Amino acid sequence: MRPIIAPAFYRVAAEARSAFSPHAILQPMIDRSALCDELTATWHREIPIVAAMGATVESYDGRSLAVRTPMEPNRNVHGTTFAGSLYSVCVLTGWVAVWLALREHGLDGTIYAAESAVQYRKAVAGDFVCRCTTDAEALDAGLVQLKESGRASFDLACTIDHGGKRAVAFTGRYVVHAKRP
């Protein structure tokens, strides 16, 4: 099993650190903008179908993650967005939200999508943004569990809105196995 982020990420993080004062080295510094670009590059290099979908990480502020996807490569026979693409971007966004949470806390693990459910409430006709905001309390509980037992599960919700209304509501359970040093 390979981590989603190749060694290039560590290089980016190291370069970001070196641009700040030496104190920054004491508290690990994450350049979130560079991380978004690196994640997108990794997806497009290592997950061909995500490259075909054109999904890119738009923003990440330490708690909320937004992934933008163009409609054209994801269109269906109705001229709206294929249900499979809407779901795929959700399951990927949730996966990456877990990955980022581990990263922010200096942890490493292999993350699996275990189960999920999705509701399609409205057709999506246009480029779309998938959002995932982690719940701080639930996240902390999962991280403690992971440190103590080497295994944890995280329940996340992702959403896609269209025309000011909720179009897709996704919930996913992700299981993490800590990596042994």
Place this chain on the structure above:
Amino acid sequence: MRPIIAPAFYRVAAEARSAFSPHAILQPMIDRSALCDELTATWHREIPIVAAMGATVESYDGRSLAVRTPMEPNRNVHGTTFAGSLYSVCVLTGWVAVWLALREHGLDGTIYAAESAVQYRKAVAGDFVCRCTTDAEALDAGLVQLKESGRASFDLACTIDHGGKRAVAFTGRYVVHAKRP
């Protein structure tokens, strides 16, 4: 909203009928092998991401539908199959199973994926086949409802096995609105 099958399907069916005795014309004849090829061609022409996944209709016997997909374009960072691709093929297979059931009964409607749930029980490392078998009794009830009210919902299960074991278990609810003549 356009039907998934372009007029070419009707041409294929008409050609198939003409190869049989005149009596076949009295009872509409479906050339299921030609239909599988036509469905695949339609997907690849009209749903670009399904073309990128490489999914093809392998077989359909009037009740069971099998869709085959190669792993390579659907690989993830772990060297197994991307969860989004596994789901996408399931939601598509269920959609087409509903479409075929309507077709077999001489009905026409617009089909929407409304909601679904999926469990990932085992990683899929290799080409995979998604199967959907309709339940005759539930299907008939839905078709009666559609004829009577112009609207019906169908609950379907799709599965993907790997190495002789269930790898993915999907359930989906599809809503059909009858087309007005």
